[in-house]
Amino acid sequence: MSDRGRILKALLVVSAWLVASAVACGEIEAAGASKKRFKEAPQFYNSPDCPPAPPDGPSALCSPSAVHVAMTLDSPYLRGSMAAILSILQHSSCPQNVAFHFVTSPSNASRIRSAVAASFPYLRFETLPFDPSRVSRLISASIRPALDSPLNYARSYLPSLLPSCLSKVVYLDSDLVLVDDITDLASTPLPRPLVLAAPEYCNANLTAYFTQAFWSDRRLSSAFDGRRPCYFNTGVMVIDLDRWRKGRHTEEIERWMEVQKRVRIYELGSLPPFLLVFGGRIAGVDHRWNQHGLGGDNYRGLCRDLHPGPVSLLHWSGKGKPWVRLDKGRPCPLDALWAPYDLLQPPFNLD
Structure with missing residues (x-):
């Protein structure tokens, strides 16, 4: 067995025990998202060779020295989002x-802002309301x-x-966790005139x-003429916002949605609208x-x-989300790799 296989096997064994214990004790409740409470995450600090951290306050949200991460947060996926945030911070240098x-x-x-601030009181973040009527x-x-939610767009x-x-x-x-330094992902080259980079599967x-x-x-179908488009995953993207704005690509996407x-x-x-606009015109991640x-599918x-x-x-x-399968007591083996990042507060004190 390779080193990678041994590491993953060990993680699965340990995490599977944690998952089994949580399910057996009834730690994870299937209540509505409004009733869920999340634990406070530990604080993580920069390593000595990091660039100076942006100053506290609104200016940090524009700092060129920061790695900027955008996510959509809604009630059904909030538990997954909290796990994703924790994984990003835990594995960042x-x-x-x-x-x-x-x-x-x-x-x-307001509720989501309060939930994030309670679990990550030190986090540099902002919430940006998206009017559903726009789309x-x-x-x-x-x-x-689930794909028909306006926030999905x-x-x-x-x-x-x-x-x-x-x-x-x-x-x-929101249905992912990082096990590596996000700075490496953010550093994916984006040569001109490309607008975005994403994992591509030709x-x-x-x-x-x-x-x-x-x-x-x-x-x-002639929209693809002169291109060699491949499927790419829009759940992981590095985006040049200035080039997007200049190219008015949101309007292009909307035109395909009207079609x-x-x-x-x-x-x-x-x-599909992303594939129509950017297919064959992206940098690979x-x-x-x-x-x-x-x-799954x-x-x-x-x-x-x-x-x-x-x-x-x-x-x-895919359709199966680890927190849903954990709630039902029927997790898949790899859901044990997500469980250590779950910040859901038990409905009772395990002590």
């Missing part, structure tokens, strides 16, 4: 140089109702939501992401930053194993 920008619905902004009229039903509006002083951001989904069947109505209409309202050209939420599909969410290769980020993309 310069955690005090990470600034977070959380996009949420206006109705949840709700453009959303078409997809194969998974908020990533398309990041350049206008984030402070204009920001020129670069790392966007991350062995995937791109035609499956669009309907026959799309491929049979040359007025539509979708007239002629059903895809089935899967917010991903090393696959170690997206051990994806751990949530979009229909059943069955358990899956890790892909071959190194691991820097574990991503439960």
